[in-house]
Amino acid sequence: MKITVIGGTGLIGSKLVNKLRTHGHEAVPASPDSGVNTVTGQGLDEALKGASVVVDVSNSPSWEDAEVLKFFETSTRNLLKYEAAAGVGHHVALSVVGTDRLAESGYMRAKIAQEKLIQESSIPYSIVHATQFFEFLKGLADISVVDGKVHLPHVLFQPMAADDVASGVARVAVGQPVNGMVEIAGPEQFRVDDLVRRRLAALKDPRQVIADPDARYGGARIGERTLLPGNNARLGETRFESWLAQSAGTSVAA
Numbered sequence: 283m284k285i286t287v288i289g290g291t292g293l294i295g296s297k298l299v300n301k302l303r304t305h306g307h308e309a310v311p312a313s314p315d316s317g318v319n320t321v322t323g324q325g326l327d328e329a330l331k332g333a334s335v336v337v338d339v340s341n342s343p344s345w346e347d348a349e350v351l352k353f354f355e356t357s358t359r360n361l362l363k364y365e366a367a368a369g370v371g372h373h374v375a376l377s378v379v380g381t382d383r384l385a386e387s388g389y390m391r392a393k394i395a396q397e398k399l400i401q402e403s404s405i406p407y408s409i410v411h412a413t414q415f416f417e418f419l420k421g422l423a424d425i426s427v428v429d430g431k432v433h434l435p436h437v438l439f440q441p442m443a444a445d446d447v448a449s450g451v452a453r454v455a456v457g458q459p460v461n462g463m464v465e466i467a468g469p470e471q472f473r474v475d476d477l478v479r480r481r482l483a484a485l486k487d488p489r490q491v492i493a494d495p496d497a498r499y500g501g502a503r504i505g506e507r508t509l510l511p512g513n514n515a516r517l518g519e520t521r522f523e524s525w526l527a528q529s530a531g532t533s534v535a536a
């Protein structure tokens with residue numbers, strides 16, 4: 283089966299392409315690096331030719347509110363238009379657990395807009411909602427700095443390894459469209475500030491992490507359980523301590 287992976291050079295995309303190939307699929311990474319740009323439409327007809335499934339694990343180069351919204355709206359509109367023309371039978375997109383509860387965040391509003399376009403299109407689809415990646419913990423610290431200190435709420439979350447995200451997305455991509463949402467998450471719950479503190483300590487990053495009840499998450503006010511998945515989430519296997527022991531400091535920039 284030909285599966286085109288939009289953003290196939292990124293953190294999740296590159297792992298996903300490898301996993302799909304290992305299972306015998308023709309996984310084609312598509313991104314500006316390989317001459318495919320979903321914002322301009324460049325190279326999309328060729329990348330989608332003969333594809334049964336398109337998986338969108340791209341991300342906006344800018345996370346500024348207006349820019350990120352423009353990226354996900356334009357990119358998703360273009361993708362769905364080219365998919366309809368190419369006869370693609372399944373659109374899979376990676377989004378974030380709790381997007382609808384995080385609409386105060388400009389980034390999450392862009393993900394909500396992306397999801398809405400997919401839901402309203404004629405292409406059968408599956409939206410995968412993942413929790414925060416372990417690889418993103420340093421990036422989360424970087425976007426939460428006030429006067430040199432990292433301010434984060436002392437609330438629950440259930441983050442996961444990028445490798446488990448890729449496995450979860452691969453499983454959905456080779457299955458039937460659910461025309462709805464599938465949640466994936468890590469095997470353990472933590473407090474956001476506690477885990478970021480542990481990650482920074484492991485990176486020998488001296489920044490102090492403050493548990494701050496007024497701190498926002500990417501611009502959104504959140505409560506004790508806002509970031510948690512529902513009871514039916516599919517859980518990855520990788521525990522934080524074993525990921526930490528294996529990872530040579532892999533991080534996603536914010």
Ligand SMILES: NC(=O)c1ccc[n+]([C@@H]2O[C@H](COP(=O)([O-])OP(=O)(O)OC[C@H]3O[C@@H](n4cnc5c(N)ncnc54)[C@H](OP(=O)(O)O)[C@@H]3O)[C@@H](O)[C@H]2O)c1
Binds near residue numbers: 288292295319341343
């Ligand atoms: N961070 C988290 O904790 C988290 C949690 C849940 C869900 N997610 C979602 O996971 C997704 C993937 O994140 P990631 O960290 O793997 O992203 P990433 O490593 O930043 O990779 C982004 C990918 O998008 C591609 N891209 C950028 N502009 C493009 C364009 N105009 N046309 C086509 N491709 C383009 C990049 O291509 P080049 O390499 O060629 O530039 C790259 O392959 C995102 O949609 C995010 O919302 C993230």
